[in-house]
Amino acid sequence: MDTTINHAPEGLAQALFDSRSDAILATDREGLITFWNAGAERIFGFSPAQALGQSLDIIIPENMRGRHWQGWNHTLETGTSRYGAGDLLSVPALTADGRRISVEFTIAMIHDETQTIIGMAAILRDVTARFEELKALRRQLAEAKAGG
Numbered sequence: 001m002d003t004t005i006n007h008a009p010e011g012l013a014q015a016l017f018d019s020r021s022d023a024i025l026a027t028d029r030e031g032l033i034t035f036w037n038a039g040a041e042r043i044f045g046f047s048p049a050q051a052l053g054q055s056l057d058i059i060i061p062e063n064m065r066g067r068h069w070q071g072w073n074h075t076l077e078t079g080t081s082r083y084g085a086g087d088l089l090s091v092p093a094l095t096a097d098g099r100r101i102s103v104e105f106t107i108a109m110i111h112d113e114t115q116t117i118i119g120m121a122a123i124l125r126d127v128t129a130r131f132e133e134l135k136a137l138r139r140q141l142a143e144a145k146a147g148g
Contacts (some may be wrong), residue, residue: 023124031056043126045096100129
């Protein structure tokens with residue numbers, strides 16, 4: 001058996017899309033949401049009906065939007081992003097009720113038959129608890145150093 005050929009089992013894509021553990025979303029070139037899975041609904045609190053057709057700005061804190069769209073445009077122009085090559089990007093995000101959470105994500109560009117980028121897909125994970133724990137440990141370490 002040739003193990004170099006990777007065949008996805010039937011139903012794999014649907015199982016991933018239906019997963020509630022991680023957010024999976026897709027956008028068009030303009031950053032309008034075209035796919036929003038159950039994990040995205042769980043993490044961000046927007047139903048598919050609320051998210052589909054909306055700008056990614058619904059989950060990007062206002063003070064981060066300029067930087068986000070600058071990176072977005074660079075990725076569209078160059079066709080490259082280090083966050084599509086295995087690096088994780090850690091950023092704050094917004095939920096439907098206005099809370100800020102911490103997420104890590106990777107992206108994949110979506111191409112048409114001519115290899116033109118027509119959108120992007122992202123897999124996001126809520127890492128708020130881990131981020132808060134690290135912050136608390138750093139604070140404790142700083143206090144221990146200052147007191148010792």
